[in-house]
Amino acid sequence: MSQREPLTRERIIETALHLIDGQGLGRLTMRRLGDSLEVEAMAIYHHLPHGKEQLLEQLIAHVAALPVPPGGGAPRDRLRAWAGAYRDRLLGHVGVMPLIVTRRNPGALLSTTVSVQELLRAAGLSEAEAAVGAHTLLSYLLGEVALEARERSAGTSPDDLDWDGRFLAGLDRVLAGIA
Template sequence: MSRNYAGLSRERIILEALHIIAGRGLGGLSMRRLGDALEVEAMAIYHHFPLGKEQLFNAITAYVTSPGSTGEAVPEEAAPDADREGDDAHEADTRPWDERLTSWADDYRSRLLEYSGALSLLVHRAPATPADTAARALVHRALTDAGVPADGLDRAADALYSYCLGAVVHEVRHRGDEDAPDAGEAADRFHHGLRALLRGLSA
């Protein structure tokens, strides 16, 4: 087996792990199997994830939920910068608040569907990355524009995240049913529920 680890990166490891999970399920992922798929010794993976599988699981969760993230935690001193990044992104976006949140929800849903094999990880793990912090700031800012008071922002954001995750779990769970909706109908159902939730949050 090759000992050339020059091309090995956190993202490559995460993507290969997601490929294994998609084919074999979460229980089918092991460091040895992952190493074989990457054509490296399993110990090479520990260079990027020294704490082992639990650290890898956390990184997978971050990658699935945070575009561009490879699972690096947010340093204590980096959080304010991440918040400003979210605010700057909002200031450049002049769309109404509900359009911004719908766009965010569509992107979030798409990533959850793309990596649906890892959904069970999200039940027990919450990402803590600059990308997630920036996304949360964007959601908070849009909710503020909708009239949600400051002391209700976290609860409103939690409702949005929970709806998106729950809707995807429901869609994936029934994907093989005989009467399961096609992709277009599934998206319409998601938007129907999302619109109702946004109306309630802004009332």
């Protein structure tokens, strides 16, 4: 009895994410993660040979990869919708933001950027303009969420700023310059 389900890379990552969401990035520890998985810490290395480095990389990929969904409509509207969804995703895992913004990660953010870039390209912009536009939008979005996450990670937030409104207002200003 009490058959625990098998240890897999997916289960490790999801548990780690859950741990971060519940207790904060600072408390994500190999041993604690092991405890949550009902396994010794070293068992994790069997599925993630490069240890914590690899774990964090996977976490970034899991949270930060969210390309613009295909579909029709005005480019600006599609971008606005996507940006809102992306921000929600990121704010849903504020603890991972430091990793996303900080750690070099080949691919995770790239795929997202590329999808934005392609949308802009399809909307008629030149390759160069699309590249600048995508980079600008992603910079704003990540910067904004990072600032927001910073503030929210304080204790009970005494500042009841209208983050949503501020984000949307800024987003419109940025989009105006892009598409």
